[in-house]
Amino acid sequence: MSMDPSPKRAASRGFFNDAATFVERLPAMKPLKLFSGAVKGLTKLFYNLISKFDKGENLVFMNYGFHHLHEEPPALEIPPGLENVRHQVHMYHRIAGAADWRGRDGLEVGSGRGGGAAFIARHFQPRSMTGVDLSDNAVAFCGRFHSDVANLRFVQGDAEELQFPDESFDIIINVESSLYYPNVEKFFAHVVRLLRPGGHFLYADMRYLEEVEHWKRQLAETKLELLHEEDITKNAKHALALNQEYRQSLVKKYAPRPLRGMLSRFGGADGGRLAAGDPLHGERVYKRFVFRKLTM
Numbered sequence: 001m002s003m004d005p006s007p008k009r010a011a012s013r014g015f016f017n018d019a020a021t022f023v024e025r026l027p028a029m030k031p032l033k034l035f036s037g038a039v040k041g042l043t044k045l046f047y048n049l050i051s052k053f054d055k056g057e058n059l060v061f062m063n064y065g066f067h068h069l070h071e072e073p074p075a076l077e078i079p080p081g082l083e084n085v086r087h088q089v090h091m092y093h094r095i096a097g098a099a100d101w102r103g104r105d106g107l108e109v110g111s112g113r114g115g116g117a118a119f120i121a122r123h124f125q126p127r128s129m130t131g132v133d134l135s136d137n138a139v140a141f142c143g144r145f146h147s148d149v150a151n152l153r154f155v156q157g158d159a160e161e162l163q164f165p166d167e168s169f170d171i172i173i174n175v176e177s178s179l180y181y182p183n184v185e186k187f188f189a190h191v192v193r194l195l196r197p198g199g200h201f202l203y204a205d206m207r208y209l210e211e212v213e214h215w216k217r218q219l220a221e222t223k224l225e226l227l228h229e230e231d232i233t234k235n236a237k238h239a240l241a242l243n244q245e246y247r248q249s250l251v252k253k254y255a256p257r258p259l260r261g262m263l264s265r266f267g268g269a270d271g272g273r274l275a276a277g278d279p280l281h282g283e284r285v286y287k288r289f290v291f292r293k294l295t296m
Ligand SMILES: C[S@@+](CC[C@H](N)C(=O)[O-])C[C@H]1O[C@@H](n2cnc3c(N)ncnc32)[C@H](O)[C@@H]1O
Pocket: 040, 043, 044, 047, 060, 061, 062, 063, 109, 110, 111, 112, 113, 114, 115, 116, 132, 133, 134, 135, 138, 157, 158, 159, 160, 174, 175, 176, 177, 178, 180, 181
């Protein structure tokens, strides 16, 4: 008797896993832009639940992480208790390190549980740092957890409806968040509006391969000057592989059993479909960009 699973079985990883792929692709499905309120409602619910489950307050970073493949990692002082998230700190260092923050006003959109904004405030020493996130639970957590960091504040808000006055910031950073925005063009328009002339937009995220051309057109339409682009898929994939045990342990610790498969997916504990050659769930690339707003 052959032990080979049927092709269908080999491809599907179960109901919750397939549901996770569907949810993840929702923002990019054009007709669903009409239901962007519902998509955002689901996103907010999901991230509010993370803050509810994480009683031990372990999750301060929520990105996939960056592993230095062909170069020495920067000598960063990782605060006690954050050793497991070294790669996620490196992700922020890689992205934020492209601009000079000293004396500048910075904004992070999609700041999550605030680890990145707090790292920037401490390490790069901007004049002020503001984090915005859709999840009010995450913002409340940040207000408590990072209250010792000077010049750092967190406010609840939607990336597509940012309420700050024009030209309020010198640097805007956005890490692994825009994949959830049903109308990402609205977010990009706010970035252009909120940046001072000459200001920087430091941006990193993933897209499924078939979305990349459209994504690049959306970025080109902003008329921001592209200074640098880097494919960091392999770096993130490697970081996930190195952190897999820790990520799985968090899922086991916090998630109710029926949701573990799905949360492993979202949390990258299964490899994040980063250029994974998975025909059912697709492949994603992870990119980092540096943009500048023109001075006239
Ligand atoms: C994967 S987490 C990344 C968080 C953080 N950048 C990090 O690397 O730790 C994505 C974050 O984007 C936020 N988010 C999703 N949609 C948003 C929106 N429309 N406006 C603001 N934040 C949003 C989520 O609440 C979540 O905190």
